[in-house]
Amino acid sequence: MSYKLGKHLPPVNGESAPYWEGCKQGELRLQQCASCSHIQFYPRLLCTRCSGRGLSWIAASGEGRVKSFTIVRRAVSEAYEPDVPYVIALIELTEGPTMMSNVVGCDPETVEMNMPVRVKFEPWTEEISMPLFEPA
Amino acid sequence: MTDSLRGRVAIVGAADTEVGKVPHMTPMQLCADAILRALADAGLTKDDVDGLVTCNSMAEPYMYHAEATAEYLQIFPRFCIGVGAGGGTTFSILHHAASAIVSGMCNTVVVAMADSLRTGMTRERAMVTQSSSGHTQFESPYGPTVPALYALIARAHMDTYGTRPEQFASVAVTCRKHAALNETAQMREPITVEDVLNSRLIADPLRLLDCSLVSDGGAAIVLTSAERARDFPHPPVYMLGFGEGYGHEHISQAHSLTESAAGIAGARACEMAGVTPREMDFAQLYDCFTPVVLLELEDLGFCAKGEGGGFAASGAIELGGALPINTHGGLLSHCHPGNPGSMFALTESVSQLRGKAGARQVSGAELGLLHAQGGILSSHTTLILGSEATL
Numbered sequence: 001m002s003y004k005l006g007k008h009l010p011p012v013n014g015e016s017a018p019y020w021e022g023c024k025q026g027e028l029r030l031q032q033c034a035s036c037s038h039i040q041f042y043p044r045l046l047c048t049r050c051s052g053r054g055l056s057w058i059a060a061s062g063e064g065r066v067k068s069f070t071i072v073r074r075a076v077s078e079a080y081e082p083d084v085p086y087v088i089a090l091i092e093l094t095e096g097p098t099m100m101s102n103v104v105g106c107d108p109e110t111v112e113m114n115m116p117v118r119v120k121f122e123p124w125t126e127e128i129s130m131p132l133f134e135p136a
Numbered sequence: 137m138t139d140s141l142r143g144r145v146a147i148v149g150a151a152d153t154e155v156g157k158v159p160h161m162t163p164m165q166l167c168a169d170a171i172l173r174a175l176a177d178a179g180l181t182k183d184d185v186d187g188l189v190t191c192n193s194m195a196e197p198y199m200y201h202a203e204a205t206a207e208y209l210q211i212f213p214r215f216c217i218g219v220g221a222g223g224g225t226t227f228s229i230l231h232h233a234a235s236a237i238v239s240g241m242c243n244t245v246v247v248a249m250a251d252s253l254r255t256g257m258t259r260e261r262a263m264v265t266q267s268s269s270g271h272t273q274f275e276s277p278y279g280p281t282v283p284a285l286y287a288l289i290a291r292a293h294m295d296t297y298g299t300r301p302e303q304f305a306s307v308a309v310t311c312r313k314h315a316a317l318n319e320t321a322q323m324r325e326p327i328t329v330e331d332v333l334n335s336r337l338i339a340d341p342l343r344l345l346d347c348s349l350v351s352d353g354g355a356a357i358v359l360t361s362a363e364r365a366r367d368f369p370h371p372p373v374y375m376l377g378f379g380e381g382y383g384h385e386h387i388s389q390a391h392s393l394t395e396s397a398a399g400i401a402g403a404r405a406c407e408m409a410g411v412t413p414r415e416m417d418f419a420q421l422y423d424c425f426t427p428v429v430l431l432e433l434e435d436l437g438f439c440a441k442g443e444g445g446g447f448a449a450s451g452a453i454e455l456g457g458a459l460p461i462n463t464h465g466g467l468l469s470h471c472h473p474g475n476p477g478s479m480f481a482l483t484e485s486v487s488q489l490r491g492k493a494g495a496r497q498v499s500g501a502e503l504g505l506l507h508a509q510g511g512i513l514s515s516h517t518t519l520i521l522g523s524e525a526t527l
Contacts, residue, residue, distance in 0.1 A: 010273040042274050042389075068295070068393055070287035070339040072279065076267050077260060080279040088284045088339075090388055100275045100388040113295045130277060 006079030009128055015043050018057050023129040028060040028119050030095055041097035062119035063136060064093040071108045087111050091133055105134030142408055143527045145234040146365035146372035147357050149178025150486040152479075155353030155471035156322035159255040163193035166250035166354040167205055174246065174356035179369045187215035187236055187245030187359075189229050191475045194265050195256030205248070215242045222269075222510015223422050224380075226478035227517035230359070231378040237361050249476030250354020262350060266474065269511060271386040283347055283425065284339040285387050285512045290427035291341060292393035296442070301341050303445030304426040305332035308345050308468050310454050311423060315465025317455075317496040322349055323469045346426040348467035348477075355479035357486070373489045374527060376411070376503075377520035379404025387512040398435035398507060398516045405505070405518035406437075411526075413437040417501040418488060419459055420481035422508045423466040429453075432507055436518065455496060463488060463496050478508040482519075489523045502526050 012020045019042075022029035032039050033047035034054035046053055069089035075081040087103040089111070103111050105120070117133035124130055151173030153166050161169065167190060175182060188211065190202040198204040201218035215236050219229045226249065233245045253262050263281065270276040270285065293299045309329055315321035327345060335344035365372035381397030381404070384390045406412060413436055421432045430444030438459055439447040452458040464470045464484035467477050487493040488501045503526050506519040 007279070008272075008276045010277050012273070016273055042271070068288040068292045070284045070291060070342075071337075072281060072284045072339050073337045074281065074283075074339070076279045076281045076284075077264050083279065086279060088278055088280045088288070090288055090393075098388055100271075100278055100280070102278050113291070124277075 006077070007124065009125065012127070015045070019043055020128065022057070022059070023121055023131050024127070026121050028062050028131055029057045030060050030093070030097060031055045032058045039095045039097060041093070041099055060093055060095050064091040064117055064133070066090070066103065066111060066113060066115045066117060067092040067098055068113065069103065069111050071111070089133065091117060102132050103134065104132045141234050141238060141378065142376050142410070143374045144238050144362050145359055146362050146374045147486050148360055148365050148368040148370065148372055149174040149180065149358030150356070150483040151177050152320065152355040152483050153250065153353050155320060155351055155473070155480070157254050158252065158352040161352070163196040163250055163252045163256060164205070164208055166252065166352065167248050168209055170250055170354040170356035171209065171246055171248045174248070174358050177370065178358040180244065180358065182209055182211050184244050185211050185246050186213050187233065187242035188213045189217055189219060189233055189245065189247040191219050191225065191249045193251045194262070194474055195252040213242065215245065222475065222515055223424065223478050223508045224510035224515040224517045226476070226482070227378070227506060227508045227519045228380050228515070230375065230519060231380065231517070233359055234375055234378070237359060243360060243364070245359045246356055247359065248354065248356035249479045251473040251476055252352040253350050253474045254352045256352065271388065275386055275388055281339060283342050286425040286428065287339040287342045288387055289393050289431070289513055290425070293427055293430065294341065296394050297445070299430065299445040301333060302329050303430065303449045304341070304346055305329045306449040307423065307426040307429045307453070308332050310448070311462050311466040311468040314455060314463050314496055315469035318464050318470060321465040321470045322351055323465070342425060348424045348472040349469070351471035351473045353471050353473045354476055355483045357482055370490055371524060373486050374522050374524070375519065376522045376526060377405035377407070377409030377518070379406070379408065379518045381516040383514060385511050385514050390513065394431070395441070396431055396435050396509070396513045396516060398432050398509065398518070401516040401518040402436040402507065405520050409520040411503065411520060413505065415503055416459060416505045417503050418463055418498045419461045419505045419507070420463070420485055421461050422478065423462055423468050424472070424477070426468070428509070428513065429461070431513070436505065436507060455498065460498050463493065463498060481506050481508070485521050489521060
C-alpha cells in the first residue's frame with residue numbers, strides 16, 4: 001500500500017518509539033513487567049498491575065480475536081472515504097491486552113464476534129507502518 | 137461525610153436559549169443569553185454572580201473560556217472555572233460548585249454552557265473535532281467516528297445479552313414522542329421503530345435515528361445555598377446526591393464493554409441522597425446513542441443487567457410509564473450542541489420539579505435522577521434532585 005495522504009498519523013513520542021519501530025520491522029511489541037510478568041498495551045512508565053517501573057519490550061504472537069467490531073458506513077474524514085465500508089474492531093491479543101485496529105483482507109460483512117485474526121503491517125509513510133488485522 | 141452536601145445547595149434559576157439551528161447567534165452570545173435568562177428566572181442581575189462555571193466551545197474555542205465569558209459580561213467572580221467538559225462533566229462540576237458554596241467560597245454560582253456545532257462549524261470539522269476523543273496514537277489512525285466507538289458497545293451488548301436493534305430503536309421512539317410535547321425541541325415529528333430500523337446505517341448496528349442530533353444552543357442554571365434559596369421567585373430545586381465514577385478514557389482500554397462506571401456513580405449518589413432508584417419519579421439519562429440508555433438503565437439499577445432492552449421496549453420509559461426518561465426529548469430529539477448537552481436535562485428537571493413542564497409534566501414529580509457520561513462510556517456522574525418535600 002502506498003502513502004495514506006491525509007489520514008491521521010500517530011504522533012510518535014519517546015515512550016512509544018520502540019512500539020512503532022517494531023511495527024516498521026514487522027513485529028507487534030508489548031510491554032512486560034520484570035517484577036510481576038504482567039503484559040500491557042499501550043506503553044506506559046509503570047506496570048498498571050504492580051506499579052513496577054522495570055518494563056521491557058516483548059514481541060507478541062500477533063494473534064488475537066475480535067472482541068467487538070463495527071462497520072463504518074460514513075467515514076470520519078475525506079481521507080478515509082475510499083476505505084468505506086471499513087471495519088473498526090477491538091482485538092483481544094492472545095497475550096491479554098486489547099487494542100483497536102481495522103480488520104482487513106476480507107469482506108467487512110463476514111467479520112464476526114470472536115473471529116480469530118492475525119496482525120499484518122501496512123506501511124503508511126517511511127516512518128509509520130500500521131498494525132492491521134486479517135482473518136487468521 | 138457522605139451526606140454532607142445533601143440538600144445544602146439549590147437551583148433557583150434555570151433557562152435554555154433557542155436551540156436547534158441558531159445561525160444568528162455566536163457561541164459566546166448563546167452562553168451570555170443563557171446566563172441572562174437564568175438570572176432573570178432567579179430575579180437576579182449579573183452583578184449578583186460571584187461564581188461562574190462554563191465549558192469551552194468547539195466552534196469558538198478560548199484558551200480560558202470562563203474567564204473570557206466573565207470579561208464579555210463584565211462580571212468579576214471569586215470562583216471562575218472553565219471545565220474540559222465531556223457530557224459527564226456538566227454534572228460533576230455541579231458537585232464542585234455546590235462544595236464551593238458550602239465551603240463559603242461564594243454565594244451565587246452560575247453554570248452556563250453553549251456551543252454552535254450545527255451552524256458554527258462545517259460537518260467535516262464537527263466530526264473530526266468530536267472524534268478527537270479517540271487515542272491519538274492507538275485509536276484515531278484507524279478512522280473511528282464517534283458512532284463507531286459507541287457501536288462497539290452496542291455490538292457487545294447484543295452479543296452478551298441478545299439485545300436487538302428494535303430495542304435500541306424504542307429509546308429513539310420514546311425520546312421523539314416526548315419531544316413532540318416540547319415546542320422548543322429540534323425534532324418533533326413522531327417516528328416508529330420501523331422508521332429507525334429503516335434509517336441508513338452509520339456504523340453497524342447504529343443507524344441514523346439511533347444517533348443524537350447536532351445542534352446549536354445553550355443553557356444555564358443559578359445555584360445558591362439552601363438557606364438563601366427560599367427567597368427566590370420559584371420554589372427551589374434541591375441537590376440531594378452526587379456520585380462520580382471513572383472507568384477509562386479510551387474505549388480500547390475499557391475493562392468491560394457492557395458494564396460501566398455508571399453503577400458506581402449511581403450508587404454513590406443514591407447513598408448521599410438516602411434514596412433508591414425505585415423511588416424516582418423520572419430520570420434523565422444520557423442518550424448520545426440509543427444503546428447507552430440501555431446500559432444506564434441497567435447499571436443505575438432500574439432493571440437487571442442485560443434486561444435494558446426489554447425494559448425500554450416495554451413502554452416503562454415513556455411518560456405515564458414506571459420511569460419516564462428524557463421528558464424533554466433528550467439529545468436524540470430535543471437538541472445536542474456537544475458538551476453542553478446535559479444542561480438541558482438539568483433545566484428540564486427543574487421544570488418538572490417546579491411542576492411547570494406543561495404537556496410533558498410527570499404528575500406529582502418530587503424526585504428525579506439525572507445521569508451523564510463523557511468520553512466513550514468513560515466518565516460518569518449521577519445527580520439526584522428533589523423538591524422541598526424530599527428534604
